[in-house]
Amino acid sequence: AQSVAQPEDQVNVAEGNPLTVKCTYSVSGNPYLFWYVQYPNRGLQFLLKYITGDNLVKGSYGFEAEFNKSQTSFHLKKPSALVSDSALYFCAVRPLREESGYSTLTFGKGTMLLVSP
Amino acid sequence: DGGITQSPKYLFRKEGQNVTLSCEQNLNHDAMYWYRQDPGQGLRLIYYSQIVNDFQKGDIAEGYSVSREKKESFPLTVTSAQKNPTAFYLCASSLSYGENEQFFGPGTRLTVL
Numbered sequence: 001a002q003s004v005a006q007p008e009d010q011v012n013v014a015e016g017n018p019l020t021v022k023c024t025y026s027v028s029g030n031p032y033l034f035w036y037v038q039y040p041n042r043g044l045q046f047l048l049k050y051i052t053g054d055n056l057v058k059g060s061y062g063f064e065a066e067f068n069k070s071q072t073s074f075h076l077k078k079p080s081a082l083v084s085d086s087a088l089y090f091c092a093v094r095p096l097r098e099e100s101g102y103s104t105l106t107f108g109k110g111t112m113l114l115v116s117p
Numbered sequence: 118d119g120g121i122t123q124s125p126k127y128l129f130r131k132e133g134q135n136v137t138l139s140c141e142q143n144l145n146h147d148a149m150y151w152y153r154q155d156p157g158q159g160l161r162l163i164y165y166s167q168i169v170n171d172f173q174k175g176d177i178a179e180g181y182s183v184s185r186e187k188k189e190s191f192p193l194t195v196t197s198a199q200k201n202p203t204a205f206y207l208c209a210s211s212l213s214y215g216e217n218e219q220f221f222g223p224g225t226r227l228t229v230l
Binding site (some may be wrong): 009034036041042044045046049062090104105106107109110 | 123129157176220221222224226
């Protein structure tokens with residue numbers, strides 16, 4: 001069974017500082033990885049995804065994520081945080097279809113990012 | 118929220134009543150999904166549909182039912198058999214099942230009184 005761990009319930013960072021939101025995963029074979037963001041009382045918005053290729057993936061709003069196969073991690077990063085980045089962030093994983101057939105997406109429990117002015 | 122609408126935004130239900138949550142998409146996506154979100158638990162999959170007239174149970178389907186009679190619509194019924202229905206419900210769609218990122222609606226907050 002696949003799983004996602006987001007070890008931090010909350011991450012606090014000052015505006016202008018770099019931020020990292022951690023994600024580790026467990027899946028059979030190679031992963032298909034996503035990051036989503038959710039603002040209060042809203043649906044989730046897609047930020048970025050990793051399928052294959054370059055381990056550093058760039059996404060929306062200046063976010064990027066680094067895939068590390070040996071550590072089974074896909075941490076979300078941004079060089080300079082904004083107060084408007086404050087939101088709930090979800091990591092999600094599924095196996096690549098070619099290796100396992102169809103499979104559903106599994107989400108982590110989410111990490112609240114709070115950026116202070 | 119990208120072409121997916123959910124209604125109503127807030128819904129109140131008395132115990133013992135069935136209630137139907139609406140989800141409509143104009144993205145011409147084949148696949149649609151229903152998730153339940155509870156504080157501290159992330160998203161859990163209730164039902165999903167890969168194509169019209171087809172749907173499968175997700176991880177927590179008990180007490181819920183769905184239909185997929187039209188490509189653009191995937192309504193979710195929360196039945197009286199669902200023991201703890203108070204939650205935030207999210208509908209999503211993707212171009213095809215599994216391959217593409219999912220686009221989410223704004224959600225419906227259901228409260229059982």
